[in-house]
Amino acid sequence: MRKHIALGVALASTALLAACGGGDPAPEETTAESPAAAEGSGAELVVWSDAEREEAIKAAAAQFEADTGATVTVVQKNFEDLRADFLAQVPTGEGPDITVGAHDWLGEFVESGVVDTIDIGERGADFEEVTLEAFTYDGQLYALPYAQEAVALIQNVALVGDQAPATWDEMIQMATDAGFAERPFILYTSGAKGDMYTSYAFQTSFGAPVFVQDESGSYTSEVGMGGEGGLAYAQWIHANGAAGTGYFTDTVDYDIGNELFATGQSPFIVQGPWTIPTYQDAGVEVAVGPIPSAGGETAAPFVGVQGFYLSAQSSNALLANEFLANYMAADEAQQALYEADPRIPALTAVAEQVADDPVIAGFLASAQNGVPMPNIPEMGSVWDFWNAAQIALINGEDPASTWTAMVENIEGTIGG
Amino acid sequence: MPVDQVQAPQRARGTATESHARSWRGPGWGFVAKLLVMMLINAFGVTAILSAYQVGAWVVLGALVVLLVAADWVYFSRRALAMKYLFPGLVFLGAFQVFTLVYTGYVAFTNYGTGHLGSMQQAVDAALIQGERRTDDSPTFPLAVVRDGDVLGFAVSADGEVRVGTPEEPLGPVDGAEVDDEGVPTAVPGWEVVPRAELFTDAELQERVVELRVPVSDAAEDGSLRTREGATGAVYTSNLEWDPDALTITDTEAGVVYSPDDRGNFVSPDGERLPTGWYVQVGFENFVRAFTDGAFAGPLLQVTLWTFGFAILTVLSSFGLGLLFAIIYNDPRLRGRKLIRTVFILPYAFPAFMSALLWRGMLNSEFGVVNEWFFLGANVDWLGDPWLAKLAILWVNLWLSYPYWFLVCTGALQALPPDTMEAARVDGAGRWRTFRSITLPLLLISTAPLAIASFAFNFNNFTIIYMLTEGGPAFRGTSVPMGSTDILISAIYQLSGVQGGRADYGLASALSIVVFVVIGVISAVAFRRTRKLEEI
Numbered sequence: 001m002r003k004h005i006a007l008g009v010a011l012a013s014t015a016l017l018a019a020c021g022g023g024d025p026a027p028e029e030t031t032a033e034s035p036a037a038a039e040g041s042g043a044e045l046v047v048w049s050d051a052e053r054e055e056a057i058k059a060a061a062a063q064f065e066a067d068t069g070a071t072v073t074v075v076q077k078n079f080e081d082l083r084a085d086f087l088a089q090v091p092t093g094e095g096p097d098i099t100v101g102a103h104d105w106l107g108e109f110v111e112s113g114v115v116d117t118i119d120i121g122e123r124g125a126d127f128e129e130v131t132l133e134a135f136t137y138d139g140q141l142y143a144l145p146y147a148q149e150a151v152a153l154i155q156n157v158a159l160v161g162d163q164a165p166a167t168w169d170e171m172i173q174m175a176t177d178a179g180f181a182e183r184p185f186i187l188y189t190s191g192a193k194g195d196m197y198t199s200y201a202f203q204t205s206f207g208a209p210v211f212v213q214d215e216s217g218s219y220t221s222e223v224g225m226g227g228e229g230g231l232a233y234a235q236w237i238h239a240n241g242a243a244g245t246g247y248f249t250d251t252v253d254y255d256i257g258n259e260l261f262a263t264g265q266s267p268f269i270v271q272g273p274w275t276i277p278t279y280q281d282a283g284v285e286v287a288v289g290p291i292p293s294a295g296g297e298t299a300a301p302f303v304g305v306q307g308f309y310l311s312a313q314s315s316n317a318l319l320a321n322e323f324l325a326n327y328m329a330a331d332e333a334q335q336a337l338y339e340a341d342p343r344i345p346a347l348t349a350v351a352e353q354v355a356d357d358p359v360i361a362g363f364l365a366s367a368q369n370g371v372p373m374p375n376i377p378e379m380g381s382v383w384d385f386w387n388a389a390q391i392a393l394i395n396g397e398d399p400a401s402t403w404t405a406m407v408e409n410i411e412g413t414i415g416g
Numbered sequence: 417m418p419v420d421q422v423q424a425p426q427r428a429r430g431t432a433t434e435s436h437a438r439s440w441r442g443p444g445w446g447f448v449a450k451l452l453v454m455m456l457i458n459a460f461g462v463t464a465i466l467s468a469y470q471v472g473a474w475v476v477l478g479a480l481v482v483l484l485v486a487a488d489w490v491y492f493s494r495r496a497l498a499m500k501y502l503f504p505g506l507v508f509l510g511a512f513q514v515f516t517l518v519y520t521g522y523v524a525f526t527n528y529g530t531g532h533l534g535s536m537q538q539a540v541d542a543a544l545i546q547g548e549r550r551t552d553d554s555p556t557f558p559l560a561v562v563r564d565g566d567v568l569g570f571a572v573s574a575d576g577e578v579r580v581g582t583p584e585e586p587l588g589p590v591d592g593a594e595v596d597d598e599g600v601p602t603a604v605p606g607w608e609v610v611p612r613a614e615l616f617t618d619a620e621l622q623e624r625v626v627e628l629r630v631p632v633s634d635a636a637e638d639g640s641l642r643t644r645e646g647a648t649g650a651v652y653t654s655n656l657e658w659d660p661d662a663l664t665i666t667d668t669e670a671g672v673v674y675s676p677d678d679r680g681n682f683v684s685p686d687g688e689r690l691p692t693g694w695y696v697q698v699g700f701e702n703f704v705r706a707f708t709d710g711a712f713a714g715p716l717l718q719v720t721l722w723t724f725g726f727a728i729l730t731v732l733s734s735f736g737l738g739l740l741f742a743i744i745y746n747d748p749r750l751r752g753r754k755l756i757r758t759v760f761i762l763p764y765a766f767p768a769f770m771s772a773l774l775w776r777g778m779l780n781s782e783f784g785v786v787n788e789w790f791f792l793g794a795n796v797d798w799l800g801d802p803w804l805a806k807l808a809i810l811w812v813n814l815w816l817s818y819p820y821w822f823l824v825c826t827g828a829l830q831a832l833p834p835d836t837m838e839a840a841r842v843d844g845a846g847r848w849r850t851f852r853s854i855t856l857p858l859l860l861i862s863t864a865p866l867a868i869a870s871f872a873f874n875f876n877n878f879t880i881i882y883m884l885t886e887g888g889p890a891f892r893g894t895s896v897p898m899g900s901t902d903i904l905i906s907a908i909y910q911l912s913g914v915q916g917g918r919a920d921y922g923l924a925s926a927l928s929i930v931v932f933v934v935i936g937v938i939s940a941v942a943f944r945r946t947r948k949l950e951e952i
Contacts, residue, residue, distance in 0.1 A: 043616060043617060043619060043622075068613070068616040069613070069616060069617060070616055070617075084913070084914050084919075087530075087533060087919070088533070090533075090534075091533045091534030091535070091538055108530055108918075110542075110546065110691055110692070111530060111531040111691045111692060111693075112530060112531055112532075112533040112534070112692065113533070113534055113538055113539055113541065113542025113543075113545075113691075113692035114533070114534075114542075116545055117545055117546075117548075118644070119550060119644055119650065121556040121648060121650070122556060138546065139549065140546065140549060191776075191780070191799070192797075192799045192800040192885075192888055192889060193886060193888055249781075249782050250781070250797070250800050251780050251781050251782035251783055251784075253780075256780070256783055312538070312541060312542055312545060313538065313541075315619065315623065316619070316622065317622075317623075317626045317644070318615060318616075318622045318625060318626050318643075318644070318645055318646055319616060319622065321644040321645040322616075322645035322646065322647075325644070325645055326645065326647075377530065377531070377918070380530075380913075380918045381918060384890060384897040385890075387890075388888075388889070388890035388892070391800065391889065391890075392892065395797070395800060402892075405892070412711070
C-alpha cells in the first residue's frame with residue numbers, strides 16, 4: 001500500500017515539477033545547430049515560425065550563425081496560434097525576437113505595443129509595393145514581407161475553356177451554355193458561417209470598400225460599406241440567393257466547395273492558391289484569372305501579405321535587425337521561402353522569376369487588382385457581423401434592412 | 417545498492433508497528449523504494465529550481481523550494497503520517513484548482529485584453545517606437561560604432577567625408593579617417609572602432625548601441641542618427657517625449673501632453689488617446705458590464721437561458737432514452753443481449769468531436785444525407801435556423817450521450833434487490849406501478865449524482881457546440897459576436913479573442929467566474945436534494 005502511494009507521489013511531483021519548471025512549454029522546439037553556435041557567443045535569437053517556413057529560415061540562419069556566432073532557435077507553431085501567442089507572451093518577456101505573421105494582425109500588434117518598427121532602407125524598392133504598404137501602419141514599416149496571396153477566379157478548362165470572363169454576367173452565360181444553369185458558380189461561404197473574405201472582390205466591384213482609404217492608401221476607421229454601393233451589393237447577393245436565382249447557398253463549406261469543383265459539378269469557383277493542389281490531384285485542368293466584375297467597377301480582392309515581425313521587447317534587437325535586413329531579405333532566402341511554400345513572392349525579382357507558371361501568374365494578376373486587407377484593429381470587429389449578413393441575405397432576408405443594421409452594428413462596435 | 421540490501425536485515429531496529437517504508441526488516445524493499453522515489457523527486461525538484469533561477473522566475477522558484485522541502489519533510493518524518501496521504505492531493509489542488517481560480521479572479525478585475533496587454537513601461541516603449549520616424553529625405557549612411565573609454569558614438573561617412581558624434585556631441589567632421597570599399601569607417605583618429613563581431617557577442621553593448629541617438633546638429637529638429645543593425649545609420653526624428661517623473665508623454669510637434677488615465681491609456685486633454693495602453697485594475701466593472709451594458713445583457717440572457725435549456729434537456733432526454741433501452745434490453749427473455757448492448761455503446765466510444773463533425777456534414781441542408789434520406793431532399797436548414805440549430809444540437813448530443821445512460825442504468829437495474837421486486841409483484845403491483853414506486857426511486861439513488869455531474873458537464877460542453885455550429889447562427893441586430901446556439905462557455909471563448917477579433921480577457925474571466933458560481937450553487941443544492949432520495 002505504502003509503495004503505491006509513494007509511486008503516486010513520484011508521479012504527482014514529477015507532473016507538478018514539469019508543469020512549474022517548464023516555464024514556457026514551447027512545443028517541438030528545434031535548435032538549428034552550427035559550428036559557430038557551439039562556440040557560443042551567448043546571444044540567442046528566437047524565431048517563431050509555422051511548419052512550411054521552418055526549413056527556409058534555418059537555411060538562412062546557418063549562414064547568419066556562421067557570420068555572427070549567434071544561435072538561431074526556430075520554434076515551430078501552428079500559424080493560427082502565432083497571433084494570440086505573440087500577443088500574450090511578448091509583454092511577459094517570454095516571447096520570441098521574431099515571428100512569422102500575417103499583415104492583418106498588425107493593427108492589434110501596434111495597439112498592444114508588441115511590435116517594433118523595422119527599416120530595410122533602399123532594399124524596400126525591390127519589394128512589390130503592395131506588400132510593404134500592407135505592413136505599413138501610420139506611416140511606419142513594421143515587418144519584412146515575404147509573400148502575398150489573393151483569391152482568384154478558378155475555372156475548369158475542360159468544361160468552359162480557358163477564356164477568362166470579364167464580367168459576372170459573362171461568366172454565368174459561359175456556365176449556362178456549358179450546361180451548368182443550376183450551379184454556374186461556387187460561392188464558398190464556410191457553410192452557414194459566411195465568408196466575406198472570399199466574396200470581397202464582388203463587393204468592391206459595386207464600389208463599397210469595407211473601410212475608406214485616404215489619399216496615401218492607408219485605411220481610416222470610416223466604414224465604407226453603407227451608401228448606395230453597399231446596398232446595391234446587398235441586393236445583388238439577395239437576388240442570387242434563396243429568394244432569387246439560387247446560385248448562392250449557405251451550404252458550401254471548404255470541403256464541399258472543393259469537392260463540387262473537383263468533380264466537375266460546377267465550372268467556376270473563387271478560391272485561393274492553397275486549393276489548387278486539390279483540384280490538380282483530382283485531374284482537373286484549371287485556368288486562373290482575375291475575378292470578374294459584378295457591379296461594374298474593378299473587382300478587387302483582399303491581398304493578404306505574410307512577413308516577419310520584430311518584437312518590441314527583443315533583447316537582441318541589433319542581431320534581429322541584422323538577421324531580417326541582411327539575411328531574410330536576401331534573394332536566396334526569399335527564393336527558399338517560395339520553394340518551401342509556393343505563394344506569390346513579395347520580392348519583385350523572385351515574383352518575376354516564378355510568373356512563368358500560369359497558375360501563379362493568374363493569382364498574381366488577381367492580386368494586382370487587389371487591395372491590402374485592412375490592418376487596422378477595427379477590422380477585427382467587422383467579420384462576425386459581415387459574415388452573418390451575407391448568410392442572412394443568401395437566405396432571403398430583406399437586403400436594405402439587413403445591410404443597414406450590419407453597418408450600424410459595426411459602427412457601434414468600433415465607436416464603443 | 418545490493419550491499420545495502422544484504423546488510424539491511426542486520427541493521428533492522430524497527431518495532432513491530434513500524435511502516436514498510438521505514439522498515440529495514442526483511443529485504444528492506446519498502447525503504448529502498450521510498451528512497452529511490454524521493455531521489456527522483458529531489459533530482460527533478462533541484463533541476464526545476466535551477467531552471468527557474470536561470471530565467472529569473474522568482475515566484476515559481478519560491479513555490480518549488482517550499483514544495484520540495486515540504487515533500488522531503490513529509491516523507492522522511494515520523495510525525496506527518498496523515499500528510500503522507502494528503503500531500504500529493506494538496507499539491508494538485510493548489511496547482512490546478514486554487515492557482516487557476518485565483519488567477520482567473522485576478523484577471524476578472526482588470527481590463528486585460530487587446531490594447532491593454534502589458535505594463536505602463538511597455539506602453540511607453542511602444543509609444544516612443546511609434547513616434548520615432550525616419551526623416552523623409554534621410555539617406556542611409558555607412559556607419560561604424562566607435563568608442564572612447566566608456567563613451568559610445570557613431571562614425572558615418574558621406575561623400576568621402578567621415579563624421580563622428582556622440583549623444584552629447586553632435587556629428588562633426590574628423591580628419592585622417594579610413595573607410596573601406598562600402599564606405600564604412602575602419603579607422604578614426606582619437607576613437608576606437610568597435611568591431612561588429614563584438615556587437616553581436618556583447619549583449620549589454622548591443623542594447624546600448626540600439627538605444628544610442630547621435631544628434632545631427634545642434635538643432636534638435638534636425639533629428640538624430642540611429643542604427644538598427646550596426647552597419648548603417650539613418651536620421652530619425654521623434655515627436656514624442658516621455659517624462660518619467662510626471663508620467664506624461666508630450667507631443668513636441670503639436671504641443672499636446674498625454675497623461676495616464678485610470679483606464680490604462682495615455683489621453684490628451686481633448687480626449688485623444690495614444691494607441692497602446694496597459695492593463696489596470698477596474699474593480700467590478702467587468703461584472704457590471706456583463707449584466708447592465710445594453711449590448712451585452714440581451715444576448716447574454718439568451719445565451720444563459722439556452723445554456724440551462726441545453727444542459728437540462730440533454731440530461732433529461734439522454735437519461736430517459738438510456739433508461740428506456742436499458743429496461744427493454746434487460747429483459748431476460750431477450751437473446752443476444754450482450755451483443756446488442758455492446759453495439760449500443762458504440763456512439764459513446766467515438767470521440768465526440770469526430771461525431772459532431774460528421775453530423776455537421778450529414779445535416780448540411782443541401783448536400784447532407786439527413787435531408788436526402790429522410791426529408792425527401794427538401795432543403796431543411798438544420799444548422800442555419802436558430803430553432804432548428806438548437807434542435808440539431810440536442811439531437812446530436814442525445815445520440816452521443818444516451819449510451820452512457822444506457823450503460824449506467826443497465827448496471828443499476830441489475831443491482832436492484834430481486835426480493836423487493838418480488839414483494840411488489842406479490843402485493844399485486846402492476847408493471848407501471850412497480851416501475852414508478854420501486855424501480856425508479858431505487859434507480860435514482862445511484863444515478864441522481866451522475867445526472868448532476870452530467871448537467872455540470874453539459875453546462876460547459878464546449879466541444880459539441882463548437883464542432884457542430886460554432887455557436888451560429890449569429891444573433892441578428894446585436895453588436896456582440898454571439899449566436900443562437902452559443903452556450904456560456906463558447907460565448908466566453910469568443911470574447912477571449914483567441915479565435916480572432918478583439919480580446920477581452922477581463923470580461924471573459926468575469927463570466928467564467930459567474931459560470932463557476934452558477935454550477936457550484938446548482939450542484940450543491942442538487943446534491944443536497946438527492947440525499948432525500950435515499951430516505952425511501
